Amino acid sequence: MLKKVTIQGFRSIDDAEVEFRPLTVFFGPTASGKSSVFYSLLTLRNFILNPNQSVDGLFQLGFLNLGGFEQCVFNHDTTRTIRVVAQVDSASGGGNFGFVLGKADAEIISEVDTLEMRAKVPVPYAMSQTWAHDYPPETGDFAVNWNGFSSTVSPKTPTAESQADAVTLATRFNQPAEALRRIDVCPNRRGFFKPNYSPSALTPTPTTEDEVATLIINDSSSASRISIDTVEIFDRDFRLHVIPGTATVFLQTTEQTGARVPGYLVNDGFGVNQVVYMLAKIHRPESETILIEEPEVHLHPYVIRRLSRVMARLVTEENRQLAFTTHSEQFLVSILACLKEGVLSPDHVACYEVTRDGKKSRFARKEVSEDGRISGGLSSFTSAEMEDLKTLVAPRD
Amino acid sequence: MFVVNEWLWSDVAGQNHEVRRAQATAFIEEFPKRDHRLVLVKGSKFDHKAWRACSSHDERTARAGKLFAVNIRIDLDRCIPIEEVDLPRLDEALAAQVNPDDHYLLRAQLAFPEAFIATTDQRLIDTLRAHQTPVLTREDFLATHFGIAC
Numbered sequence: 001m002l003k004k005v006t007i008q009g010f011r012s013i014d015d016a017e018v019e020f021r022p023l024t025v026f027f028g029p030t031a032s033g034k035s036s037v038f039y040s041l042l043t044l045r046n047f048i049l050n051p052n053q054s055v056d057g058l059f060q061l062g063f064l065n066l067g068g069f070e071q072c073v074f075n076h077d078t079t080r081t082i083r084v085v086a087q088v089d090s091a092s093g094g095g096n097f098g099f100v101l102g103k104a105d106a107e108i109i110s111e112v113d114t115l116e117m118r119a120k121v122p123v124p125y126a127m128s129q130t131w132a133h134d135y136p137p138e139t140g141d142f143a144v145n146w147n148g149f150s151s152t153v154s155p156k157t158p159t160a161e162s163q164a165d166a167v168t169l170a171t172r173f174n175q176p177a178e179a180l181r182r183i184d185v186c187p188n189r190r191g192f193f194k195p196n197y198s199p200s201a202l203t204p205t206p207t208t209e210d211e212v213a214t215l216i217i218n219d220s221s222s223a224s225r226i227s228i229d230t231v232e233i234f235d236r237d238f239r240l241h242v243i244p245g246t247a248t249v250f251l252q253t254t255e256q257t258g259a260r261v262p263g264y265l266v267n268d269g270f271g272v273n274q275v276v277y278m279l280a281k282i283h284r285p286e287s288e289t290i291l292i293e294e295p296e297v298h299l300h301p302y303v304i305r306r307l308s309r310v311m312a313r314l315v316t317e318e319n320r321q322l323a324f325t326t327h328s329e330q331f332l333v334s335i336l337a338c339l340k341e342g343v344l345s346p347d348h349v350a351c352y353e354v355t356r357d358g359k360k361s362r363f364a365r366k367e368v369s370e371d372g373r374i375s376g377g378l379s380s381f382t383s384a385e386m387e388d389l390k391t392l393v394a395p396r397d
Numbered sequence: 398m399f400v401v402n403e404w405l406w407s408d409v410a411g412q413n414h415e416v417r418r419a420q421a422t423a424f425i426e427e428f429p430k431r432d433h434r435l436v437l438v439k440g441s442k443f444d445h446k447a448w449r450a451c452s453s454h455d456e457r458t459a460r461a462g463k464l465f466a467v468n469i470r471i472d473l474d475r476c477i478p479i480e481e482v483d484l485p486r487l488d489e490a491l492a493a494q495v496n497p498d499d500h501y502l503l504r505a506q507l508a509f510p511e512a513f514i515a516t517t518d519q520r521l522i523d524t525l526r527a528h529q530t531p532v533l534t535r536e537d538f539l540a541t542h543f544g545i546a547c
Contacts (some may be wrong), residue, residue, distance in 0.1 A: 381467070
């Protein structure tokens with residue numbers, strides 16, 4: 001899982017360090033820089049998945065094209081670089097992986113234990129170079145060959161034991177980049193817009209409706225897992241119906257109480273629809289860290305309340321790492337209520353208020369307590385409403 | 398640091414004239430912007446009235462109650478909630494001079510000696526001043542510490 005990300009020179013982020021917990025929430029005004037944290041990680045992930053593409057190509061995130069280096073470097077200052085370094089937690093082996101990206105090159109950074117590796121490469125980079133390192137540096141018992149993304153390790157004195165150690169070390173040295181590969185995103189633009197789908201090819205970051213439907217269709221447990229959650233959130237189950245002898249799969253929901261008439265997901269409320277998409281991403285076995293933009297869209301406050309509890313359960317029971325951007329006071333209040341109910345502990349949660357100071361995004365960590373309180377309160381959600389309420393109902397002096 | 402008694406919620410509910418209602422609402426808006434802290438006894442009459450305001454059928458009262466909850470009550474930096482069982486006991490002589498309903502205010506102040514009690518009860522003010530207990534009238538409290546003219 002991600003533990004910390006340092007970002008310099010990306011969009012409105014001049015310099016920021018953000019600690020991730022199993023459940024991380026970024027809240028603050030529109031265009032303050034919340035999503036930039038996600039996009040910086042996805043750009044780094046793009047580089048890991050395919051470094052053999054142009055620098056500008058790294059900013060094509062699949063669901064969103066950020067336009068290229070010049071559009072994304074802080075203040076459009078192309079003399080600057082973009083630095084994104086992610087630290088993974090000890091359960092993922094510990095260590096850092098990142099890059100310092102320029103207009104046509106990158107410095108790749110990998111730090112695990114005492115092994116610090118850096119390599120300056122042109123971009124596109126075909127992973128055709130290797131750099132040799134000794135590990136541990138002081139004794140050099142193992143030779144490490146690194147191509148910027150993955151390492152092979154061999155013992156200087158081969159024995160059965162040292163060969164096994166070399167395999168373990170290689171796994172460990174590669175883990176930070178592996179953890180970044182396991183990041184997925186649930187973008188704002190999500191949902192299913194037709195009743196049926198057929199399995200389609202998947203890109204490394206599946207975000208189109210056909211791709212996400214394919215994730216559900218191809219994973220025999222996905223629909224069942226999603227259904228458990230949709231029953232809890234909406235009192236609706238979720239099923240796939242396959243026409244025999246075809247590859248045509250219909251997405252269906254059925255209200256458990258009340259109507260109890262099965263219908264196509266596309267005919268259900270759009271809130272249900274977009275949450276099914278979100279859950280498909282969260283339950284994807286290949287994903288560990290899921291970056292979710294505005295989980296609250298199209299949802300009634302009661303549903304947001306239930307959704308937040310399902311998210312808390314997915315974090316604590318299914319070992320998912322979820323990060324959210326939100327404009328919903330209700331979502332944040334519900335997360336705080338989960339703390340007070342003991343569903344989450346303060347160790348599970350990191351909250352950041354993101355604001356804009358001129359050109360620069362500011363990330364202020366807001367401590368939370370086990371009784372569900374938060375440093376700074378939630379005044380950023382209420383100030384605009386108060387201004388209008390003053391106009392509407394405040395008595396004149 | 399302040400201990401506030403229940404005048405706040407009577408004022409918020411509009412029981413004491415529109416002007417006082419506006420002042421009380423202004424206090425709730427202003428408090429998070431200032432470097433002050435509020436001591437709140439969990440389960441006290443103040444706490445119950447704050448919660449009742451949140452669920453009031455009167456829109457303005459409910460709004461003020463909710464603002465208090467999300468901007469002050471759950472703010473780790475601004476509100477110090479304390480259990481009544483954790484409060485120190487009152488001196489018997491002082492306890493005898495004060496309405497038992499107000500004992501929780503004094504005990505909260507004893508727990509945080511730098512805190513001022515903000516009250517509208519003139520008899521309580523006189524008693525506390527006689528015991529050198531920091532106390533403010535509602536008007537002094539709002540005007541001096543929050544810039545709300547009364």
